[in-house]
Amino acid sequence: MSTQTLPAPTTAPESHVAAPDLDFVRRSKPVHVVTDSLVLAKRHLMRIPRQLDWLIGVTVMPVMFLLLFRYIFGDTVQATLPPGVDAVNYLVAGIIVQGLVFGSMNTGLGLAMDAKEGLMDRFASLPMTRSAVVLGRILADMGLAVFTTTITILVGLLVGFRPSANILEWLAVIGLMLLMAFTLAWLGAIIGLWLKTVEAVNSIGFTLIFPLTFLSSTFINPDFLPGWLQGFAKNQPFTLLLDATRGLLNGYPDVGNEAWMVVAYLVLAMAVLIPVALWMYERRSQQ
Amino acid sequence: MATVIRRAPKTSGNAVVAEGLRKTFGKTEALAGVDFTVKAGTVLGLLGPNGAGKTTCVRILTTLLKPDSGRAEVAGIDVIKDPERARASIGLTGQYAAVDEFLTGRENLVMFGQLYRLSLRSAKVRADELLERFDLADAADRILKTYSGGMRRRLDLAASLIVSPPVIFLDEPTTGLDPRSRNGMWEVIQDLVNDGTTVLLTTQYLEEADRLADNIVVVDHGKVIAEGTSDQLKTQLGGERLAISVASGTDLALAERILLEIAGADGRKDGGVQIDTVSNLLTVPFAAGARGLAEAVRQLDGAGLELTDLSLRRPTLDDVFMTLTGHAAEQDADASTENAA
Numbered sequence: 001m002s003t004q005t006l007p008a009p010t011t012a013p014e015s016h017v018a019a020p021d022l023d024f025v026r027r028s029k030p031v032h033v034v035t036d037s038l039v040l041a042k043r044h045l046m047r048i049p050r051q052l053d054w055l056i057g058v059t060v061m062p063v064m065f066l067l068l069f070r071y072i073f074g075d076t077v078q079a080t081l082p083p084g085v086d087a088v089n090y091l092v093a094g095i096i097v098q099g100l101v102f103g104s105m106n107t108g109l110g111l112a113m114d115a116k117e118g119l120m121d122r123f124a125s126l127p128m129t130r131s132a133v134v135l136g137r138i139l140a141d142m143g144l145a146v147f148t149t150t151i152t153i154l155v156g157l158l159v160g161f162r163p164s165a166n167i168l169e170w171l172a173v174i175g176l177m178l179l180m181a182f183t184l185a186w187l188g189a190i191i192g193l194w195l196k197t198v199e200a201v202n203s204i205g206f207t208l209i210f211p212l213t214f215l216s217s218t219f220i221n222p223d224f225l226p227g228w229l230q231g232f233a234k235n236q237p238f239t240l241l242l243d244a245t246r247g248l249l250n251g252y253p254d255v256g257n258e259a260w261m262v263v264a265y266l267v268l269a270m271a272v273l274i275p276v277a278l279w280m281y282e283r284r285s286q287q
Numbered sequence: 288m289a290t291v292i293r294r295a296p297k298t299s300g301n302a303v304v305a306e307g308l309r310k311t312f313g314k315t316e317a318l319a320g321v322d323f324t325v326k327a328g329t330v331l332g333l334l335g336p337n338g339a340g341k342t343t344c345v346r347i348l349t350t351l352l353k354p355d356s357g358r359a360e361v362a363g364i365d366v367i368k369d370p371e372r373a374r375a376s377i378g379l380t381g382q383y384a385a386v387d388e389f390l391t392g393r394e395n396l397v398m399f400g401q402l403y404r405l406s407l408r409s410a411k412v413r414a415d416e417l418l419e420r421f422d423l424a425d426a427a428d429r430i431l432k433t434y435s436g437g438m439r440r441r442l443d444l445a446a447s448l449i450v451s452p453p454v455i456f457l458d459e460p461t462t463g464l465d466p467r468s469r470n471g472m473w474e475v476i477q478d479l480v481n482d483g484t485t486v487l488l489t490t491q492y493l494e495e496a497d498r499l500a501d502n503i504v505v506v507d508h509g510k511v512i513a514e515g516t517s518d519q520l521k522t523q524l525g526g527e528r529l530a531i532s533v534a535s536g537t538d539l540a541l542a543e544r545i546l547l548e549i550a551g552a553d554g555r556k557d558g559g560v561q562i563d564t565v566s567n568l569l570t571v572p573f574a575a576g577a578r579g580l581a582e583a584v585r586q587l588d589g590a591g592l593e594l595t596d597l598s599l600r601r602p603t604l605d606d607v608f609m610t611l612t613g614h615a616a617e618q619d620a621d622a623s624t625e626n627a628a
Binding site for chain 2: 027117123
């Protein structure tokens, strides 16, 4: 056993010279949360076209829902709606929001995958901002959500979706959907960090989320649900999101200023979800 | 003026210091007070069976995990007090660090370069240098899914060398590689060391520690149970050993009795007889020389034992390991024990 206090002469050659610009790393500043996140968002976006089977899956799912409900349950949906409200318009808005909710699980899946493959540990060993690992993934998932939502809207237009929104309402609806995708992604991140494995996020995560999107106004007017479900379905957060989106796209239900309320709810949700997600991420490596 | 993290100047002292590291996961005590140091410019092999605490040590030293108590220093920086500065001075490669499967080799290195806050331009230049150095230039634009295990590990190592950190942690860098790739990886690591980088290497392969490490620390049950050079550890075990392997189904106890009789008192020294019932291997400290050897063959044969191999040899690190921990390095391979940590 060697005595550790002795200044041992090193025999190693001092030829270890780094290029000058490599010899330091900048200490993190707030702006680096953004730049680091963008580097990681770019990474995720580059991956997407290389996982074609998965990309096709997440793109086709909402389209499939749309076509199934449009052609198989279209009349049923129509029967629950007041005169003058078109079932296709009603369904497209519902499926867009459902798509955003399902899309939020991509964030959880992505984080679970990075944890499994050891990338999270590597990121944690780099002198980068920690929150960028979550935020970068979320930004990329929002990009993906824009893509899948656009496809859903285009297919919707082909099968009879006729939004009555003007430019301002469209801008409002786009802003609202981006805000929704962003907020929900933090929920997805929490589910991913909580369940930890890709398999668990896929099974348990979706099992939790799936019924929530059905027990809402996604597919039918909740007035037609069994009485004991109505209270929940009409007041749960997804219904608020759905109503705001529909109101802006087609003027039904008439949401008036409620869209602003939804924005306030989303901001409030973020104020809870973001710190919880970041706390869970910090805690993750300590286990 | 950008605030930069100046790395500690290269000292001739210790590049890594672990002092009284303790860590408990639930009821499992992963580290029960671990102390060791790595002199700058040398390679330390951290050896131990799965679950011994090797990876927990590495995770603490690379800032991934905070110890319950104790102190850890890398390149003169306290990793607990200033983890961010410590991260600028280390590279981590191995079972717990990874690269992106769906990016090309170049894209991976550019990404990690940017995460080290190099400009996109510098990151690209650096990526090209590293791809060249690690013999990956031809595969630079292929996604990693198409890489062989050895190529992947080399890229993994390259990713941790982007800012030429003074201290590199290699956590089981060759686990799962074929012998040829393992040799390639060893050469790459040797080059790093020749350049003056300090390396802390965890491994289950004694051959790897024997070949690369200047010093070896053996951990088991969260404690350092031995340290020294490979030769020192082997010398501790004394003289030559007789190793026989026999056909399966052979009476190992009978073989043990015969050998002990010939070896006499020596057979009970230095850890005594070791029996590996899985591969029907029996090792005994043996000072009786060639004459004893001939006698052993005669008696074993006379007893009707079928020998498949017999040799008289110096102790190996395997013997060290067996003697110190009471079990072989590569057995007890319940990888999940350590993964849970």
